[in-house]
Amino acid sequence: MAIDAGIPADAANEPTLVPGAHVPIDASNYLNNGHTVASWLLSVDHKRIALLYLGGVTFFFLIGGFFAVIFRLELITPRGDLVQPETYNKLFTLHGITMIFFFLIPAIPAVLGNFLIPIMIGAKDLAFPKLNLLSWYIYMLGGVLTILVALAGGVDTGWTFYPPYSSMFSNTWVVLTAVGVFITGFSSILTGLNFFVTIHKMRAPGMTWFRLPLFVWSLYATSIIMILGTPVLAITVLLVGIERIFGVGIFDPSYGGDPVLFQHLFWFYSHPAVYIMILPAMGVTSELVAAFSRKKPFGYAFIAMSSIAIAIFGFLVWGHHMFPAGQSIYAGMIFALLSFLTAIPSAIKVFNWTATLYKGSVSLETPMLYALGFIGLFTIGGLTGLFLPSVGVDIHVHDTYFVVAHFHYIMVGGTVMAYLGGIHYWWPKITGRMYPDWWGRLSALIIFVGFNLTFFPQFIVGYMGMPRRYWAYPEEFQTLNVLSSAGASILGVGYLLPLAYFAWSLKYAPHAGSNPWGAFGLEWTTPSPPPTENFKTTPTVDFEAYAYPHKEEERVG
Amino acid sequence: MANGILAHHFADIEQQRETASLGMWVFLATEVMFFGGLFLTYTVYRWTYPEAFAAGSSHLSVWLGGINTAVLLTSSFSMALAVHAAQEGRPRALMLWLVATMILGAAFLGIKAYEWMHEAHLGLLPGTGFAFTTPDPARFTSREVELFFVLYFTMTGFHALHMIIGLTIMAVLLLQAYRRRYSQVYNSPVEVSGLYWHFVDIVWIFLFPLLYLVS
Numbered sequence: 001m002a003i004d005a006g007i008p009a010d011a012a013n014e015p016t017l018v019p020g021a022h023v024p025i026d027a028s029n030y031l032n033n034g035h036t037v038a039s040w041l042l043s044v045d046h047k048r049i050a051l052l053y054l055g056g057v058t059f060f061f062l063i064g065g066f067f068a069v070i071f072r073l074e075l076i077t078p079r080g081d082l083v084q085p086e087t088y089n090k091l092f093t094l095h096g097i098t099m100i101f102f103f104l105i106p107a108i109p110a111v112l113g114n115f116l117i118p119i120m121i122g123a124k125d126l127a128f129p130k131l132n133l134l135s136w137y138i139y140m141l142g143g144v145l146t147i148l149v150a151l152a153g154g155v156d157t158g159w160t161f162y163p164p165y166s167s168m169f170s171n172t173w174v175v176l177t178a179v180g181v182f183i184t185g186f187s188s189i190l191t192g193l194n195f196f197v198t199i200h201k202m203r204a205p206g207m208t209w210f211r212l213p214l215f216v217w218s219l220y221a222t223s224i225i226m227i228l229g230t231p232v233l234a235i236t237v238l239l240v241g242i243e244r245i246f247g248v249g250i251f252d253p254s255y256g257g258d259p260v261l262f263q264h265l266f267w268f269y270s271h272p273a274v275y276i277m278i279l280p281a282m283g284v285t286s287e288l289v290a291a292f293s294r295k296k297p298f299g300y301a302f303i304a305m306s307s308i309a310i311a312i313f314g315f316l317v318w319g320h321h322m323f324p325a326g327q328s329i330y331a332g333m334i335f336a337l338l339s340f341l342t343a344i345p346s347a348i349k350v351f352n353w354t355a356t357l358y359k360g361s362v363s364l365e366t367p368m369l370y371a372l373g374f375i376g377l378f379t380i381g382g383l384t385g386l387f388l389p390s391v392g393v394d395i396h397v398h399d400t401y402f403v404v405a406h407f408h409y410i411m412v413g414g415t416v417m418a419y420l421g422g423i424h425y426w427w428p429k430i431t432g433r434m435y436p437d438w439w440g441r442l443s444a445l446i447i448f449v450g451f452n453l454t455f456f457p458q459f460i461v462g463y464m465g466m467p468r469r470y471w472a473y474p475e476e477f478q479t480l481n482v483l484s485s486a487g488a489s490i491l492g493v494g495y496l497l498p499l500a501y502f503a504w505s506l507k508y509a510p511h512a513g514s515n516p517w518g519a520f521g522l523e524w525t526t527p528s529p530p531p532t533e534n535f536k537t538t539p540t541v542d543f544e545a546y547a548y549p550h551k552e553e554e555r556v557g
Numbered sequence: 558m559a560n561g562i563l564a565h566h567f568a569d570i571e572q573q574r575e576t577a578s579l580g581m582w583v584f585l586a587t588e589v590m591f592f593g594g595l596f597l598t599y600t601v602y603r604w605t606y607p608e609a610f611a612a613g614s615s616h617l618s619v620w621l622g623g624i625n626t627a628v629l630l631t632s633s634f635s636m637a638l639a640v641h642a643a644q645e646g647r648p649r650a651l652m653l654w655l656v657a658t659m660i661l662g663a664a665f666l667g668i669k670a671y672e673w674m675h676e677a678h679l680g681l682l683p684g685t686g687f688a689f690t691t692p693d694p695a696r697f698t699s700r701e702v703e704l705f706f707v708l709y710f711t712m713t714g715f716h717a718l719h720m721i722i723g724l725t726i727m728a729v730l731l732l733q734a735y736r737r738r739y740s741q742v743y744n745s746p747v748e749v750s751g752l753y754w755h756f757v758d759i760v761w762i763f764l765f766p767l768l769y770l771v772s
Contacts, residue, residue: 124566127576193583201576202566231587235594239711248683248707249700250598256700261601265594538568 029432029529044129045532050115051430052136057107058499060143063150064098065492067091071471072485080472088471089156090172094146096159097177101184102143104415105273108280109226110139110191112422113219115430117195119523119530120213122204122539127197128190135190142184149173149180158469160266163251163259167243175244178237185234188276192226195219204522206541213521213545214290214303218283221307225272225279225314233269236262260325267318275314277411279307281374281418282349288371288421289353291519293360296546299352306345313342320389324398332391339389346382350375365517366440370421373448374414381409384459399469402462405455413451420447420498427502428512432529435505439497447494453487520546562743574745581749585756588719592760595715599708599767606704609697613705614771616681616689618672622769625668626761632661633758640751643734646741651734655727658754662724669717673710683707709768716764719757726750 249255251262319335457480515524639654680688
């Protein structure tokens with residue numbers, strides 16, 4: 001059966017948003033198919049597991065944010081007067097570990113990817129549904145261990161676990177934290193494996209590779225990194241654990257070990273991990289820009305292939321984290337060159353999103369505001385990312401707030417903006433309810449302003465020479481730090497606001513139709529919320545991706 | 558016909574089989590990267606301390622290691638026969654070859670355990686009990702030899718862990734074969750478990766010369 005993907009041409013300007021409650025909701029959907037706790041905790045439905053993940057990542061985002069609140073308070077004054085220096089070390093360590101391993105890495109793949117990949121490719125579920133549930137439990141187990149570490153007294157090595165901090169000099173819960181990271185790494189590996197196999201083997205008839213939504217392409221690239229990178233992190237933190245537990249030397253120089261080898265192994269995963277965080281965000285942005293410009297993305301194939309290129313290049317640039325670590329100048333030059341090459345596919349995406357907006361029917365609903373925010377902030381983060389692999393500049397700004405600002409522009413300005421944009425875009429599909437768009441746009445604005453106020457001053461203070469990871473600083477840096485802390489409080493309000501109106505929307509907001517945005521794609525052809533089996537009959541795909549009607553045709557027709 | 562063996566989200570048994578097979582290959586790719594990190598670490602330190610590694614290696618028993626290599630290769634052969642029997646729909650032959658593979662796998666672990674105990678007895682277990690003293694501190698130090706043994710116990714330990722997991726999987730396969738769950742149509746669990754077992758075998762093929770045959 002050929003199905004109509006998205007809106008027919010005559011309804012293109014009329015999103016089927018029906019105010020009020022009267023939308024024929026199919027009697028059975030994935031949300032009302034079972035109401036017991038066990039029907040959620042033992043569900044193998046990818047949509048329910050996505051919601052389990054949504055709960056998990058939201059929880060860890062709040063925990064990670066809580067640590068940031070305390071150290072931003074500490075940094076309002078130059079002298080260390082709120083917390084002890086050891087406590088400060090634990091705060092930024094736990095902030096990094098929670099945010100990276102338990103929020104940023106799983107956020108978009110495990111929530112939105114889990115929910116959408118099978119629907120977008122016309123499948124009933126992921127390839128391995130039980131493995132999918134298992135990966136959530138593994139993730140939560142790793143998270144619970146990390147919470148235990150925080151309650152038991154914390155860990156102070158920084159999220160990077162560099163020896164000899166993590167071997168000789170730390171008396172904190174390094175092994176337990178390493179075990180938590182190791183465990184949650186398996187959740188990432190299993191998710192990546194599941195996505196990779198699903199995209200290869202579960203596509204509906206007619207869903208060829210170049211008819212896949214760009215979000216699916218980005219998660220395909222992400223899954224490659226998860227599969228090939230994460231096991232290296234696993235063995236690396238295991239070796240650190242073995243070193244500590246048995247009192248032997250692997251990376252400890254006093255035993256003949258090489259701490260720089262740890263850095264190589266760690267960054268071999270942890271640089272590609274940056275792309276695990278940003279590639280799905282780029283995929284979300286491609287969807288949002290297309291939907292709210294009502295156009296096929298400019299250069300679809302280039303956007304798709306640039307995701308693969310980023311995944312490949314991403315494995316070849318880890319050395320740019322180690323310029324001051326005694327690497328040879330020639331290695332430094334090669335890593336610098338490769339890092340510059342990685343900018344090309346990223347720039348292709350930014351140019352193509354911009355070109356998609358050009359002559360599109362742009363409408364500025366909440367998800368689009370988040371997407372435009374993403375493009376702007378990612379561009380700043382990406383361009384400052386070109387300063388850093390320039391060896392000479394890096395020696396100057398290495399381990400300063402310049403680096404902190406750069407990667408927060410990518411991870412918070414980029415990934416969190418896109419994640420929230422995606423949540424706003426697919427919320428009607430996930431819950432069957434709209435949310436108040438005015439409040440949504442307000443949250444996007446507050447977050448954009450708060451974010452820039454928090455992190456732009458850090459570029460300046462870092463360039464002036466303020467090192468990261470210190471709880472006190474010279475007085476000349478105070479103004480910029482106060483600005484940053486003020487911005488963080490605005491940012492906090494911006495993050496809490498969606499929690500409030502999303503919770504409100506579950507009960508009081510109008511029902512969403514199957515396609516409230518008038519967008520194109522298989523997920524908009526099934527009811528909101530979708531039935532457990534996603535589609536009543538398996539769709540046959542006989543249309544190209546993003547086949548929005550041309551404006552000229554609309555005018556004529 | 559395929560009711561009960563075709564999971565709800567697949568269109569047909571062929572799609573299900575291909576999915577399972579690709580899933581295992583991708584999993585093995587993650588395993589290659591996992592052991593790859595260990596092999597890289599080994600390579601770096603062997604390059605840095607060649608004489609210490611040769612001295613450490615000379616304390617391992619090439620004979621026991623060699624016998625174990627033969628035992629494990631034979632177990633891969635019997636596993637291949639088990640997969641073949643499953644594909645031909647011969648449950649009794651499948652059970653026979655699974656049992657043979659499990660016996661060989663257990664024999665490997667037994668010999669390995671004996672080796673470890675012997676080495677611990679010689680004071681080669683890293684940590685507090687490490688009692689090796691270098692004959693010539695100018696050429697290499699005891700610490701460097703200890704590094705060799707850290708890597709030896711870590712690498713063979715993770716390999717043995719994979720063997721134990723493999724034996725557990727085979728016990729499940731044996732039970733399911735006894736219940737006549739596998740047929741010519743449905744046998745992908747046996748097939749992908751075979752892939753896993755061969756992979757664990759291949760890891761040992763690399764471990765044996767790297768650890769035992771350093772001259």
